[in-house]
Amino acid sequence: MLTIPFIRTNTEQTIAGLKKKRFADAEAIVKQILELDEVRKNLLQQAEQALEKSNAIAREIGGLMKSGQTQEAEAKKAETAELKIKIKEFGEAAKKAEQDVQDVLVTLPNLPHSSVPEGKTADDNEITLTWGKVPSFDFEPLAHWDLIKKYDIIDFDLGNKITGAGFPVYKGKGARLQRALINFFLDEAIKAGYYEIQPPILINEDSGFGTGQLPDKEGQMYITQAEGLYLIPTAEVPITNLYRDVILTEKDLPIKNVGHTPCFRREAGSWGAHVRGLNRLHQFDKIEIVQIRKPEESYQALEEMSTYVQGLLQKLGLHYRVLRLCGGDMGFASALTYDMEAWSGAQNRWLEVSSVSNFETFQANRLKLRMKVDGKSVLCHTLNGSALALPRIVASILENNQTKDGIKIPEVLVPYCGFSVIQ
RNA sequence: GGAGAGAUGCCUGAGAGGCCGAAAGGAACAGUUUGCUAAACUGUCGUACUGGUAACGGUACCGAGGGUUCGAAUCCCUCUCUCUCCGCCA
Structure with a gap:
């Protein structure tokens, strides 16, 4: 705000x-x-x-x-x-x-950083870099929604039966790959100096307001009927709200937290043919990094976070690009956002797998998150980013690493998975 | 779910209608002293809004929201949360 x-x-x-x-x-x-x-x-x-x-x-x-x-x-x-x-x-x-x-x-969005490009839609985003190569196949590659059936690792029909559309069931090596990714991402974050948090995944109204989901995105969240609690759309909400109504000292900073949670999104009205399979779900897992910084350090921190997330994609060997979002495509609370998109080898398109943002004081003002500087309290800067969101990473790995008779697991994940190929 | 107790500043804890933004102790910070560490002494030690160039004022906040009163941390009502006992239970 x-x-x-x-x-x-x-x-x-x-x-x-x-x-x-x-x-x-x-x-x-x-x-x-x-x-x-x-x-x-x-x-x-x-x-x-x-x-x-x-x-x-x-x-x-x-x-x-x-x-x-x-x-x-x-x-x-x-x-x-x-x-x-x-x-x-x-x-x-x-x-x-x-x-x-x-x-x-409360209806005013955050102001964009001076480096944010003018623009209206995703077409106006600025591509800042591209890494890796488009994978080539000597056969017709299958989209992940076919691969998961072929190898019986993710089951949408079962999820549909017990819950509804957009709630897949991960099975066997599909489930183990999920678990491997979660552990890999958490371990990497800890190595990079992040502190692990396991927050509640239901939050109250004050928390929803603090990070800017409420009242703006009321309709995007699930809410429990009896208690009026919201299911989190991202771990950003509980992890950033840890610092609601807090006055830090300079010594407390920087704060670097990481957490893995399921995320729930109603995605009301955004269903269509282009969001098949794992491309868009109502429930998915994500590892989120959150930082609280002194104002003068926040843009340096944003670059660090971007570099960190790119490192993960590089380790997984995924062809990706980085976008600087234009003014019209940015989120409500953000001052500057980088999106990381991984290539999907069979759909032949980019999939957003991470979004890293600096909110400057926008969230901190709502949260009343301040720090003492020379006896005066000033608003902190908050930042967060996905590191990473699982489903589209899984989709990319499955599609990009497929062979005629199996899917190769990226090397860094093999120790975590306990297998090197899905057949 | 039933019964009881409680919620005060960074922490402990007093205060029971006016002199209370709130005693005292601890922690923390600054300084003095001191071979070092420690100790001792002195000082500082909430947030927000608001008037003013400033100096310096005003207002609100003792879990939250209402009420009684000229006046509420203190009395009344509602809610939330915490603790203890019982029940239930992963």
């Missing part, structure tokens, strides 16, 4: 940033917020002035009572009647005004 002081002192920059993010009516909304805030301040001031007077009288009465001047005290009481009405009226109006400001403020 943007702060009012920032918007006030950087009004033009705010409007320009919102436009880059393709936010409609930027000028009007910004103007509206600033006006609402003036109203709020004015009402608050009036309420507080009345309160001040009332408190002073109350103190006087206290003094009179103590010295036994009961009659004088009684007389004073009458003076507060009018003030009480004022306090109530202005207080309520100020509260409402604050809510009005807040209601508009």
Whole structure:
């Protein structure tokens, strides 16, 4: 969430940033917020002035009572009647005004970093680098949805029976490959200095707000009926919310956490032919890295995270590319996002397998996550990225590494899998 | 699920209508002293909004939200959470 002081002192920059993010009516909304805030301040001031007077009288009465001047005290009481009405009226109006400001403020996305390219859709994203080669086959390669059937390792029909579409069942070597990837990714992260966290996978409303899923993406999350808890769409939510309402010291930073969780996404209305098989699921596993940084270090941290994620893809031997997302394709809370896409050898297309973002103070402001610098508290910067999301990695491995009679497991995974080929 | 107890600052813990943003101790930080370590002494030691160039003020916050009162950490109501005992249970 943007702060009012920032918007006030950087009004033009705010409007320009919102436009880059393709936010409609930027000028009007910004103007509206600033006006609402003036109203709020004015009402608050009036309420507080009345309160001040009332408190002073109350103190006087206290003094009179103590010295036994009961009659004088009684007389004073009458003076507060009018003030009480004022306090109530202005207080309520100020509260409402604050809510009005807040209601508009939460709808504003984060402003994009200056390096974010202009653009509207995924077509306008900037390809910053491509690694590896497109795999070639001397036979007609099968798409992963055919391979998983051929080798009986992932079963959509079974998942459909016990839950519904988009909830696959991993079986045998399919299940073991999943487990191998999870362990491999976690071990790599720990080697890189990340601290492992196993968070709850249901979260409350405050947590959803803290990282920016609520109220924006209400419809994307599953919610439990009895308790109103949300199933996490990503481990980013619980792991970042660990630091909600926290004031860190400089010594605590940087914080580098990693966690593996299942992720749940309703993906309402986004079903279609291009999302077959593992390309888009309602439940999937992901290893997420989360960092909390001093503001001046966050962009360096973002590059480190990007490099780290690329290292994983290189170790798995996957042909991939890195995109710098354009303003129109970026997420609500992000200031700069790199997407990593792995090549899918049979679908002949790129699959997004990681998204690494710097949120600057956007989440920290919602979370009230601050650090003490020279006695003053300043908002931290938060970052996160997938390292990595499993299903599309599995899809790429299956498709890219297929031979006529089996699938070769990347070497780094063999010790984790306990087998080197799926036949 | 049933019965009881409780929720105060970084921690422990006092406070039981006005003098309480809140005692005291500990931790932490800074300084003094000191062969080193330690100890001792002194000081600092919440957050947010708001007025002001600043100095310095104002307001709110003692789990959350309401209420009573001139005045609430303190009284009343609702909710949440924690602990103890019983029940159930991976």
